[in-house]
Amino acid sequence: DIQMTQSPSSLSASIGDRVTITCRASQSISSYLNWYQQKPGKAPKVLIYAASTLQSGVPSRFSGSGSGTDFTFIISSLQPEDFATYYCQQSYITPYTFGQGTKVEIK
Amino acid sequence: EVQLVESGGNLVQPGGSLRLSCAASGFTFSSYWMSWVRQAPGKGLEWVANMKPDGSEKYYVDSVKGRMTISRDNAKSSLYLQMNSLRAEDTAVYYCTRHSFSRFGPSHDYWGQGTLVTVSS
Numbered sequence: 001d002i003q004m005t006q007s008p009s010s011l012s013a014s015i016g017d018r019v020t021i022t023c024r025a026s027q028s029i030s031s032y033l034n035w036y037q038q039k040p041g042k043a044p045k046v047l048i049y050a051a052s053t054l055q056s057g058v059p060s061r062f063s064g065s066g067s068g069t070d071f072t073f074i075i076s077s078l079q080p081e082d083f084a085t086y087y088c089q090q091s092y093i094t095p096y097t098f099g100q101g102t103k104v105e106i107k
Numbered sequence: 108e109v110q111l112v113e114s115g116g117n118l119v120q121p122g123g124s125l126r127l128s129c130a131a132s133g134f135t136f137s138s139y140w141m142s143w144v145r146q147a148p149g150k151g152l153e154w155v156a157n158m159k160p161d162g163s164e165k166y167y168v169d170s171v172k173g174r175m176t177i178s179r180d181n182a183k184s185s186l187y188l189q190m191n192s193l194r195a196e197d198t199a200v201y202y203c204t205r206h207s208f209s210r211f212g213p214s215h216d217y218w219g220q221g222t223l224v225t226v227s228s
Contacts, residue, residue: 050209094157
């Protein structure tokens with residue numbers, strides 16, 4: 001199975017900060033990479049698919065980049081509603097494994 | 108409006124069985140791959156299984172192979188997960204999800220609210 005490793009596991013940030021999360025795959029997955037946001041008690045929501053394509057309706061402050069094994073997820077200016085846990089997921093081959101998550105907390 | 112509504116979660120003893128259901132509406136169910144994704148309490152997400160629209164292909168994570176079976180009834184717009192020989196480590200919220208495909212594979216573009224399965228004596 002492909003292992004997905006996110007870093008950091010958690011971070012504290014202030015409103016307006018730029019937040020960067022990285023995700024590394026244990027083998028090359030081209031651009032078969034999705035990013036999800038999950039708030040407590042809620043189902044996850046897809047933000048970015050195919051490594052860099054913004055899902056319809058998702059604010060442009062969210063972005064993704066990368067290919068192969070190394071990927072980056074950025075929130076350009078953190079907003080109050082962005083405090084949540086973020087997951088990457090490879091969609092290259094089943095099982096479609098997720099990273100362990102990055103919890104973004106208020107500083 | 109796309110809706111996915113799971114049901115069937117419950118408390119079950121180790122070794123027991125349970126069948127989860129997911130009622131879909133707001134889209135042409137028979138045209139979409141569907142998945143189950145689970146999340147143990149306080150833990151991350153784990154993809155469990157998915158199924159092709161016509162039911163001809165099914166895929167599972169190794170930890171549930173031989174114990175869980177994904178199925179669907181396109182006439183009823185419903186997805187199912189038959190869970191047998193349940194273990195404590197199967198305790199989780201189970202989400203029904205729809206796949207959306209780009210040229211770089213699927214993403215889970217819609218999720219249900221989840222149904223809790225607790226395996227405990």
